[in-house]
Amino acid sequence: MASDMTILKMIKDKRDGNAHAEDEIRWLVDNVSRVPDYQLSAWLMAVVLRGMTIEETTFLTHAMAHSGQVLDLSDVPGPRADKHSTGGVGDKVTLVLGPLVAAAGVTVAKLSGRGLGHTGGTVDKIEAIPGMTCDLSVERFKQQLRDIGVVVASQTAELAPADAILYALRDVTGTVESIPLIAASVLSKKIAAGADVILLDVKTGAGAFMRDDQSARELATTMMQVGERLGKHVACVVSEMGQPLGTAVGHANEVAEAINTLRGEGPRDLTDLSVALGALILVGGGLAKDREEGEAKLRAVIESGAALTKLAALIEAQGGNPEVIRDPSLMAQPRFRIPVEAPEAGYVQALDALSVGLAGKEIGAGRLVKGAPIDLAVGVMLHKKVGDWVEKGETLAHLLVNDESKIPTASQALLGAYRIGGEPATPSALIKAVYSAERSALK
Numbered sequence: 001m002a003s004d005m006t007i008l009k010m011i012k013d014k015r016d017g018n019a020h021a022e023d024e025i026r027w028l029v030d031n032v033s034r035v036p037d038y039q040l041s042a043w044l045m046a047v048v049l050r051g052m053t054i055e056e057t058t059f060l061t062h063a064m065a066h067s068g069q070v071l072d073l074s075d076v077p078g079p080r081a082d083k084h085s086t087g088g089v090g091d092k093v094t095l096v097l098g099p100l101v102a103a104a105g106v107t108v109a110k111l112s113g114r115g116l117g118h119t120g121g122t123v124d125k126i127e128a129i130p131g132m133t134c135d136l137s138v139e140r141f142k143q144q145l146r147d148i149g150v151v152v153a154s155q156t157a158e159l160a161p162a163d164a165i166l167y168a169l170r171d172v173t174g175t176v177e178s179i180p181l182i183a184a185s186v187l188s189k190k191i192a193a194g195a196d197v198i199l200l201d202v203k204t205g206a207g208a209f210m211r212d213d214q215s216a217r218e219l220a221t222t223m224m225q226v227g228e229r230l231g232k233h234v235a236c237v238v239s240e241m242g243q244p245l246g247t248a249v250g251h252a253n254e255v256a257e258a259i260n261t262l263r264g265e266g267p268r269d270l271t272d273l274s275v276a277l278g279a280l281i282l283v284g285g286g287l288a289k290d291r292e293e294g295e296a297k298l299r300a301v302i303e304s305g306a307a308l309t310k311l312a313a314l315i316e317a318q319g320g321n322p323e324v325i326r327d328p329s330l331m332a333q334p335r336f337r338i339p340v341e342a343p344e345a346g347y348v349q350a351l352d353a354l355s356v357g358l359a360g361k362e363i364g365a366g367r368l369v370k371g372a373p374i375d376l377a378v379g380v381m382l383h384k385k386v387g388d389w390v391e392k393g394e395t396l397a398h399l400l401v402n403d404e405s406k407i408p409t410a411s412q413a414l415l416g417a418y419r420i421g422g423e424p425a426t427p428s429a430l431i432k433a434v435y436s437a438e439r440s441a442l443k
Contacts, residue, residue, distance in 0.1 A: 250379015
């Protein structure tokens with residue numbers, strides 16, 4: 001390695017707007033645990049201010065993916081797919097999408113995380129099912145893929161450990177908001193987990209990490225380009241998160257809504273988004289010639305009951321009680337169901353996803369710091385969304401609560417999420433853009 005390849009040189013180069021070579025980035029990732037935090041932080045800030053080329057982002061993604069264990073799923077029947085969402089409110093798509101596309105012939109190797117702040121985590125939601133665990137060994141992970149074609153497991157420290165170090169610093173140094181760093185962080189973990197087909201759902205709007213459409217589209221195109229350069233079939237969707245997805249926000253109630261969706265009785269927005277995302281996975285895996293064929297196949301899978309059967313197999317394989325599919329009340333239930341009523345008649349013109357998420361967090365459905373306990377029984381059930389007419393005194397939503405002392409503050413927060421007026425309103429388009437290797441922007 002060149003003697004002048006030091007972190008100080010990299011900081012200065014990036015500060016001055018110069019691009020790093022591949023061997024420089026590999027050196028940085030290989031030595032990330034030995035470089036002082038203050039120098040890593042300076043380099044991260046330089047990246048935020050100066051950016052990275054698509055080549056640099058690709059080098060960084062590859063190096064981080066190979067900084068730890070890389071799962072070899074070559075002995076598992078394919079196509080092998082994973083899906084990632086940048087997070088939102090009421091986003092239980094993984095609970096629907098995993099069993100759905102697995103029932104259509106895709107092997108779904110899904111690694112998920114826990115929630116933080118106002119957004120929910122798939123692992124937390126799944127653990128609302130009695131007995132269900134997401135802490136699986138690599139061998140159990142692979143065996144379950146061979147047996148039933150779908151697994152949802154916790155991310156492990158062995159996968160992309162360099163990302164964990166860099167992200168911990170980004171979180172406390174104001175350097176999270178960098179598209180190259182976000183792209184490398186997301187994709188490195190998916191590649192380390194052995195996926196060949198990667199579906200990325202980039203949320204935009206009030207309840208999303210990327211608040212504006214332009215940034216969401218830039219992130220989507222960056223991740224698509226980097227993934228393809230690394231030999232993966234990547235598709236990215238930019239989807240709406242101005243209002244919550246579906247009607248349930250929480251944990252046990254979101255699992256119940258996912259079950260209803262796989263039964264063919266779920267909210268239209270959740271069903272439509274899950275089917276649209278799943279169709280892209282089928283296309284990427286060679287199981288459908290285009291999105292239209294993929295969507296038709298998946299709707300037929302729901303109608304046949306095969307998707308619900310696959311969910312039962314997933315629950316049972318990971319130690320859960322599959323009877324929750326027949327009786328969701330076997331999951332934790334709240335002590336109180338508090339109605340939040342409309343103060344006036346009119347149309348729901350806006351339903352702020354962030355405010356709904358914060359109301360849920362107030363009653364114990366979210367956490368402020370990693371590892372903090374959450375209440376799996378509490379949450380929000382929405383009865384009115386954007387475009388709906390509501391009478392004065394009609395119930396807009398219910399708070400699902402265990403702690404009575406939290407009711408006044410949470411009720412005010414939830415009521416504040418609604419804007420009601422006399423003019424009719426139309427919800428924003430659910431899918432704002434689709435990017436894939438075949439066509440740059442399909443919508």
